[in-house]
Amino acid sequence: MEKLYPHTGNAYIIGITGAPGAGKSTLTDKLTRHLRRKGLTVGIIAVDPTSPFTGGAILGDRVRMSELTMDSGVFIRSMATRGYLGGLAQATGNAVKVLDASGKDVVLIETVGVGQDEVDIIRIADTVCLVLVPGLGDVIQSMKAGVMEIADIYAINKADRQGADQLFAEVTHRVSQDAQIREQLWEPPVLKTISTEDEGITALADALSRHRDHLKNTGGFSDKRRERIHKETLQMIHYELFRRIESHLAANGRFDNMVESIMNHEGNPYAIIRQVLDEYLHMPRKTRN
Amino acid sequence: MEKLYPHTGNAYIIGITGAPGAGKSTLTDKLTRHLRRKGLTVGIIAVDPTSPFTGGAILGDRVRMSELTMDSGVFIRSMATRGYLGGLAQATGNAVKVLDASGKDVVLIETVGVGQDEVDIIRIADTVCLVLVPGLGDVIQSMKAGVMEIADIYAINKADRQGADQLFAEVTHRVSQDAQIREQLWEPPVLKTISTEDEGITALADALSRHRDHLKNTGGFSDKRRERIHKETLQMIHYELFRRIESHLAANGRFDNMVESIMNHEGNPYAIIRQVLDEYLHMPRKTRN
Numbered sequence: 001m002e003k004l005y006p007h008t009g010n011a012y013i014i015g016i017t018g019a020p021g022a023g024k025s026t027l028t029d030k031l032t033r034h035l036r037r038k039g040l041t042v043g044i045i046a047v048d049p050t051s052p053f054t055g056g057a058i059l060g061d062r063v064r065m066s067e068l069t070m071d072s073g074v075f076i077r078s079m080a081t082r083g084y085l086g087g088l089a090q091a092t093g094n095a096v097k098v099l100d101a102s103g104k105d106v107v108l109i110e111t112v113g114v115g116q117d118e119v120d121i122i123r124i125a126d127t128v129c130l131v132l133v134p135g136l137g138d139v140i141q142s143m144k145a146g147v148m149e150i151a152d153i154y155a156i157n158k159a160d161r162q163g164a165d166q167l168f169a170e171v172t173h174r175v176s177q178d179a180q181i182r183e184q185l186w187e188p189p190v191l192k193t194i195s196t197e198d199e200g201i202t203a204l205a206d207a208l209s210r211h212r213d214h215l216k217n218t219g220g221f222s223d224k225r226r227e228r229i230h231k232e233t234l235q236m237i238h239y240e241l242f243r244r245i246e247s248h249l250a251a252n253g254r255f256d257n258m259v260e261s262i263m264n265h266e267g268n269p270y271a272i273i274r275q276v277l278d279e280y281l282h283m284p285r286k287t288r289n
Numbered sequence: 290m291e292k293l294y295p296h297t298g299n300a301y302i303i304g305i306t307g308a309p310g311a312g313k314s315t316l317t318d319k320l321t322r323h324l325r326r327k328g329l330t331v332g333i334i335a336v337d338p339t340s341p342f343t344g345g346a347i348l349g350d351r352v353r354m355s356e357l358t359m360d361s362g363v364f365i366r367s368m369a370t371r372g373y374l375g376g377l378a379q380a381t382g383n384a385v386k387v388l389d390a391s392g393k394d395v396v397l398i399e400t401v402g403v404g405q406d407e408v409d410i411i412r413i414a415d416t417v418c419l420v421l422v423p424g425l426g427d428v429i430q431s432m433k434a435g436v437m438e439i440a441d442i443y444a445i446n447k448a449d450r451q452g453a454d455q456l457f458a459e460v461t462h463r464v465s466q467d468a469q470i471r472e473q474l475w476e477p478p479v480l481k482t483i484s485t486e487d488e489g490i491t492a493l494a495d496a497l498s499r500h501r502d503h504l505k506n507t508g509g510f511s512d513k514r515r516e517r518i519h520k521e522t523l524q525m526i527h528y529e530l531f532r533r534i535e536s537h538l539a540a541n542g543r544f545d546n547m548v549e550s551i552m553n554h555e556g557n558p559y560a561i562i563r564q565v566l567d568e569y570l571h572m573p574r575k576t577r578n
Contacts, residue, residue, distance in 0.1 A: 002559035222552075230548045233558045234538075237565050238531045245530070246523065248572055259519045263511075269522045270291040276526055282571040283537055 001094060007101035009225070011043070012212055015125030016110045022131040023157045026195040027204075028110045032068055034201050040106055041073040043099030047092060047111035047121055075099060089120040090239060093232055096124055122150065123231070126224055127211045129153045129204070132171065134163030152188050153207045159192035159200065168192060186214050245280050290383060296390035298514070300332070301501055304414030305399045311420040312446045315484040316493075317399045321357055323494050329395055330362040332388030336381055336400035336410055364388060378409040379528060382521055385413055411439065412520070415513055416500045418442040418493070420482075421460065423452030441477050442496045448481035448489070457481060475503050534569060 016031075018024050025046070032042045068074045077095050079088065092109065099107045111121050122128055130151035154175065156168045172190045179187035189207045193200030215221045249255040261267035305320075307313050314335070321331045357363045366384050368377065381398065388396045400410050411417055419440035443464065445457045461479045468476035478496045482489030504510045538544040550556035 002557060005557045005559065006554070226548060226552055229551050229558065230544070233548065233551065233561060234535065234544070236558060237534065237538075237562050240562060240566060241530060241534065241570060242527050244566070244570060244572070245526065255519075255523075259515060259522065262518050262522070263515055265295070268291060268294045269518065269525060270294065272522060273525050273529055277529060277533070279573045280571055281530065281533065282569055283533070284568045 001097065004097055004101040008097045009100065011096075011100035011104050011107045012127075013096060013100075013107045013109065013125045014208060015122040015128040016108060016131060017112070017122050017128065017151075018131030018157075019133070020112055022133045023195045024110050024112075024131050027131060027155065027157060027193060027201075028108055029068065030195050030198050030201045031204060032074060032108065034205050035106055036071065036073055038205075041104045042075075043096075043102070043104035043107040044068075044074065044076045045079060045092060045095050045099070045107065045109045046076065047079045047088070047109065075102070075104065089124070090232075090235060092121050093124055119150065124228060126215060126221065127152045127208055129155055129208070131155045131157050132167060133158045134161045134167045152186065152211050153204070154188055154190040155193045155200070155204060156190065157193045157195055159194050160197075164192065185218060186211065245276070248280075249276065290386065293386055293390040297386045298389065300385075300389035300393050300396045302385060302389075302396045302398065302414045302416075303497060304411040304417040305397060305420060306401070306411050306417065306440075307420030307446075308422070309401055311422045312484045313399050313401075313420050316420055316444065316446060316482060316490075317397055318357065319484050319487050319490045320493060321363060321397065323490050324395055325360065325362055327494075330393045331364075332385075332391070332393035332396040333357075333363065333365045334368060334381060334384050334388070334396065334398045335365065336368045336377070336398065364391070364393065378413070379521075379524055381410050382413055408439065413517060415504060415510065416441045416497055418444055418497070420444045420446050421456060422447045423450045423456045441475065441500050442493070443477055443479040444482045444489070444493060445479065446482045446484055448483050449486075453481065474507060475500065534565075537569075538565070 016024050016028055028044060028046075032044060035042050068076065077099070079092055079095060092111075096107050096109065109121065109125055128151050130153070132154060133156070154171050156164055156171065158164065159168070168190060175188050175190055178184070189210075191200055191203050191207060193204060195201070215224070246255075249258075258267065258272050262269055262272070305313050305317055317333060317335075321333060324331050357365065366388070368381055368384060381400075385396050385398065398410065398414055417440050419442070421443060422445070443460050445453055445460065447453065448457070457479060464477050464479055467473070478499075480489055480492050480496060482493060484490070504513070535544075538547075547556065547561050551558055551561065
């Protein structure tokens with residue numbers, strides 16, 4: 001990763017998120033074909049919901065994209081493993097960097113937007129497209145409040161279904177209200193798409209271009225890059241620190257002994273935590289640098 | 290928390306999870322009334338889906354339980370804040386300990402079981418009841434694969450709805466297959482409930498009692514407690530470690546300078562991470578203890 005790093009920073013990173021069944025895979029597929037026709041190379045990172053117990057991913061959707069895998073201008077990577085505490089966001093960040101460094105013009109991250117993990121993942125993107133569909137119910141829509149707040153473009157997919165017009169009107173209303181309240185420079189466009197029929201894909205690609213231009217013109221790219229570096233670096237420090245301490249504690253069954261002492265009411269976790277931090281953590285003097 | 294700690298370990302902790310709209314709140318409500326009639330005191334921790342951006346929770350369901358709040362044998366706490374990296378699981382764990390130490394016989398944790406966060410939360414429980422309902426669709430059910438693997442009891446709620454018999458048959462089939470494959474000592478019972486009509490609540494309470502006896506007789510309580518202590522202690526070390534490093538790095542804008550040096554291509558994050566680890570981490574010699 002360190003050797004790759006100087007070659008990163010050129011790809012345009014697009015996040016595509018939405019509830020399961022919203023048609024993200026087909027939309028990603030069609031958008032990729034569109035970008036390819038424009039002569040752009042594309043990397044796709046598909047983050048699948050995973051069982052934290054078996055590590056098994058639901059990869060059925062990937063099969064549909066198999067045609068794209070014959071195209072040397074497209075690289076598809078499925079992320080299925082879910083590590084401990086933020087590991088998936090970090091792994092996805094690394095995959096983005098590899099595709100970026102390999103020279104892909106666009107990197108698409110496709111993920112199910114439900115939990116905090118997914119929000120962390122999607123924050124890697126320069127532009128986030130939230131895919132909504134009619135009929136999934138208010139409950140699911142409301143769960144996505146967190147994701148709605150980071151969406152730059154809304155695609156109302158399966159727009160030929162009943163309820164699409166109403167959903168379109170509701171989202172448009174909310175988006176314009178939010179944009180006013182927060183005095184946003186960018187009001188997210190709301191588009192109708194029917195990904196299975198290839199409808200609305202050109203409009204989506206245009207909206208992506210416009211958002212990209214907006215980021216360029218307002219310094220947004222730089223701000224996003226800074227935020228990303230801040231977050232990623234902090235996360236890596238954190239992860240690496242913990243990994244080393246955890247493995248050191250596990251050696252010789254030391255941590256098991258600590259747990260046993262708590263079990264036997266000899267120790268308490270808070271005292272043990274203080275002890276561990278005192279031992280492992282050395283705070284350098286604060287410098288003026 | 291440290292002063293409370295010696296008073297914890299007596300409550301029976303039940304997790305109630307399932308998709309939004311499965312009727313968990315009503316089930317929790319009815320189960321609580323049942324337990325109260327048996328003379329048991331109950332603590333309820335309701336973990337609501339939250340926006341990571343606004344911190345706003347969807348608390349509408351709580352209103353229905355307001356009658357219970359008049360009962361001094363019941364304490365209800367809504368958890369809405371979502372912290373960074375496992376913060377919600379930790380906060381929930383603390384709330385459980387407070388209710389446990391306060392002498393509640395039973396602590397019910399009610400949570401929407403979708404993401405990794407929720408799985409982490411529900412793992413705090415001694416017994417996990419997964420609430421399923423007909424008609425929510427295969428997509429949502431399959432997302433819950435992770436949660437299904439930790440369920441000790443299944444409640445098919447809204448059992449008067451169309452599709453309930455089929456769902457009951459499917460879950461029963463899968464549960465018995467899983468129990469065989471994994472040679473489980475406990476085969477999770479599958480129950481039908483109609484929480485709004487108070488139907489099946491006694492059977493659910495009986496199943497909970499049986500699982501509790503099972504845990505007692507097989508040493509499961511002790512195993513679960515050990516696993517919980519292991520996980521919680523590591524998580525607290527993790528959290529505290531991060532908190533201290535982050536605030537130390539933030540002082541005097543030191544971390545901001547590091548980020549700027551990466552932005553300007555003077556530094557790279559990997560070299561900076563090594564530098565930070567060298568400075569902050571002190572590995573004690575491995576002892577034989």
